[in-house]
Amino acid sequence: MDKIIVEGGIPLKGTVTISGSKNAVLPILAATILTSGKNELENVPRVRDVTTMIELLQDLGAELDFFEKDKVVLDSSSIYKTEAPYDLVSTMRASCLVLGPLLARFGKARVSLPGGCAIGARPINLHLKGFRDLGAEIDLNNGYIEGTVKKLKGARVFFDTVTVTGTANLMMAASLAEGETILENSAKEPEIVFLAEILNRAGAKIEGAGSDTIIIQGVSSLKPISCRILPDRIETGTYMIAAAVTEGEVEVVNCVPEHVESLIQKMREAGVEIVCGASSIKTKHANPLLSVDIKTHPYPGFPTDFQAQFMTMMTLASGQSAIMETVFENRFMHAAELGRMGANIIIEGHTAIVKGTPNLCGAPVMATDLRASASLILAGLAAKGETVISRVYHIDRGYEEMEKKLSKLGANIRRSK
Numbered sequence: 001m002d003k004i005i006v007e008g009g010i011p012l013k014g015t016v017t018i019s020g021s022k023n024a025v026l027p028i029l030a031a032t033i034l035t036s037g038k039n040e041l042e043n044v045p046r047v048r049d050v051t052t053m054i055e056l057l058q059d060l061g062a063e064l065d066f067f068e069k070d071k072v073v074l075d076s077s078s079i080y081k082t083e084a085p086y087d088l089v090s091t092m093r094a095s096c097l098v099l100g101p102l103l104a105r106f107g108k109a110r111v112s113l114p115g116g117c118a119i120g121a122r123p124i125n126l127h128l129k130g131f132r133d134l135g136a137e138i139d140l141n142n143g144y145i146e147g148t149v150k151k152l153k154g155a156r157v158f159f160d161t162v163t164v165t166g167t168a169n170l171m172m173a174a175s176l177a178e179g180e181t182i183l184e185n186s187a188k189e190p191e192i193v194f195l196a197e198i199l200n201r202a203g204a205k206i207e208g209a210g211s212d213t214i215i216i217q218g219v220s221s222l223k224p225i226s227c228r229i230l231p232d233r234i235e236t237g238t239y240m241i242a243a244a245v246t247e248g249e250v251e252v253v254n255c256v257p258e259h260v261e262s263l264i265q266k267m268r269e270a271g272v273e274i275v276c277g278a279s280s281i282k283t284k285h286a287n288p289l290l291s292v293d294i295k296t297h298p299y300p301g302f303p304t305d306f307q308a309q310f311m312t313m314m315t316l317a318s319g320q321s322a323i324m325e326t327v328f329e330n331r332f333m334h335a336a337e338l339g340r341m342g343a344n345i346i347i348e349g350h351t352a353i354v355k356g357t358p359n360l361c362g363a364p365v366m367a368t369d370l371r372a373s374a375s376l377i378l379a380g381l382a383a384k385g386e387t388v389i390s391r392v393y394h395i396d397r398g399y400e401e402m403e404k405k406l407s408k409l410g411a412n413i414r415r416s417k
């Protein structure tokens with residue numbers, strides 16, 4: 001299994017270009033099922049979750065006409081299957097995003113129920129409740145979700161918990177349903193706003209995306225999708241934190257500063273100097289890091305996907321910070337690994353108490369999930385000495401060419417087979 005080896009203590013300097021967003025492109029790829037024609041996507045990140053989703057669509061019958069650099073051309077007119085097999089779904093939970101489009105286009109779907117993952121049980125009960133609200137018959141047999149419906153009918157769907165992929169799934173299903181659907185307590189993430197915008201460009205009638213009430217008028221069909229994928233806000237913040245923890249100065253370009261506003265606020269509170277341009281952010285470690293408290297929350301609150309990376313930064317701050325994780329039930333596994341590097345972290349239920357330390361020491365550590373991997377790489381960049389991160393296949397799911405981008409910023413980082 002691949003490992004990443006980092007020789008820490010080098011301040012990162014220079015410019016890094018942000019790739020397309022994994023969490024924006026996955027629903028858009030699933031949405032190609034709603035169309036029948038050549039869908040053209042640009043600024044697609046070459047990460048493993050994207051290739052997995054494309055494999056799944058090909059398994060359903062789609063033709064991959066082109067996948068070079070950041071461009072994908074996928075012909076969805078040839079899709080004929082409505083089953084997503086366990087071996088594909090088990091490697092990527094976001095495969096459940098094909099449920100809504102399959103029900104909308106074919107009136108049936110058989111998708112393996114995604115298992116839990118390291119960070120939590122991550123049920124999709126709210127997705128399934130929404131499909132039932134739209135008139136689908138949903139059963140669970142032998143670990144597979146089996147859905148059938150003559151024609152989805154618009155309805156009012158209330159999400160008791162804010163769910164990002166749940167909102168995306170129902171928005172896609174409702175786009176081709178009969179009549180009006182109202183989604184209440186919807187997710188407001190930029191990826192949801194982007195999905196609505198792209199579906200509307202393909203002929204859907206969706207209003208209110210970005211607020212907690214989204215209204216969809218069903219239409220009879222959608223044109224093929226053509227779009228340039230939104231920049232990845234979580235990748236953006238990860239490189240901002242890399243600058244802070246290595247006492248460097250980094251400019252991220254091709255990003256959307258307003259999508260990381262909550263992180264910018266917290267980093268400025270921690271003494272980091274941040275200057276935003278129209279599509280760039282300059283981050284400079286200008287003062288000793290100060291401890292600040294964070295509490296994760298659905299957008300526009302502090303994203304749970306920044307929690308692990310921010311914890312790394314707090315291990316080097318002067319003072320004590322409280323990090324509360326309110327979205328997932330088990331998203332502190334990086335804490336024990338950071339502890340191996342000398343961090344002082346005590347977990348009390350959903351809160352991690354981080355007492356800052358002057359520096360971290362390199363050590364062998366293990367990645368447990370995507371953002372935990374990023375937090376360990378950040379710690380390795382800041383630490384004195386060598387850090388070896390194992391199970392780095394996690395990082396390859398959501399960060400495009402991370403070692404290459406960090407090396408360009410001056411990091412001493414390499415991958416060993």
Ligand code: EPZ
Nearest residue numbers: 023094122123124125126127161162163164165327328370
């Ligand atoms: C999306 O996951 C992201 N993934 C996650 O990013 C992100 O952490 C998460 O949203 C929260 O922002 C993609 O977009 C592909 P949720 P999702 O449904 O949609 C509970 C990363 O690192 N819930 O918003 O699966 C759930 O258990 C990944 O890029 C139900 O109870 O998350 C969780 O506690 C990790 N029932 C909370 O809601 C449901 O039916 C939020 O989950 C659905 C969700």
